[in-house]
Amino acid sequence: MRTLTLNNGLKIPAIGFGTYKAQLEAIITALEEGCEYFDTASFYGNEGDIAEALERSGISRGKVFIASKLWKSDMGYDRTLEAFSRTLENLRSDYVDVYMIHWPRPNLELEEWKGLCLETWTAMEELHSQGKIKALGLSNFLPYHAENIIRNCRVMPSVAQFEFHPGHTQAFALDYYRRKGIQVQAWSPIGRGRVIDDVLIRELAGKYNVTPAQVCIRFSIQEGVMPLPKASSRERIRENLACLEFEIEDEDISRIENMPPLGWSGEHPDRERVKIQA
């Protein structure tokens, strides 16, 4: 599998599998199809399913990468250590490959979120120095949230995850993390399906003889962003992994980069959830 090298030297696969709302059977299928990177979170309630899927498929822990995330209510030094040990128990593992703070603010009212993030990060740095976390990450951190960590940390974030798909690339955040040498990961790389009916995405799917979902995933790969598509069937899991095997021309990448906004999830770190009209 093609790899990406993080700023701490860790090599991870260039595509992962998203597990939010994924069924155990889909995780097993993804393992069978050769997927080597699984993105979970304590909030998803399915860390145990990944352990179960590994056991059932007979694949050893060392053959895959597992990323998990610390939930909002677990932020703070002591809580982070407790939450992390629950994550290890759920995963039936003694380490996590990538561990992220899920959101920068536990709630919008808290003014002291910067201090809380730093306490949380300090605990994560300790776990990292003990070899229990291979790489640290930020999820849903805009550049100014990330600056708080970067200016004060001993261990730099290696990964930043945010919503990224055609029509919603968060170009300022992407540019910021690229300049900092932090690997960006795309959540909702297919826009939870809202992108695949777009006229340009359909045109390019026809041109490259692939599906619209593959155009979205391949776009992410060519932007240097690691996609984390979630899929339920073997056919779709295969289809998504096959995105490593074709190439979109530069001019078409530029057309996707410059397409009009196509909508987004409505989830933003500094806002109440924005209701999106169908």
Ligand SMILES: NC(=O)c1ccc[n+]([C@@H]2O[C@H](COP(=O)([O-])OP(=O)(O)OC[C@H]3O[C@@H](n4cnc5c(N)ncnc54)[C@H](OP(=O)(O)O)[C@@H]3O)[C@@H](O)[C@H]2O)c1
């Ligand atoms: N850090 C965060 O706050 C955050 C937030 C959201 C998501 N995430 C991560 O990112 C992962 C992916 O995001 P997501 O699940 O929101 O969205 P997504 O991967 O963009 O979209 C998933 C949807 O696309 C469908 N799909 C998958 N492959 C397809 C294909 N080849 N053709 C047509 N449709 C296809 C899936 O359907 P079926 O399942 O029916 O196949 C599912 O409905 C999550 O699972 C999670 O790990 C992180």
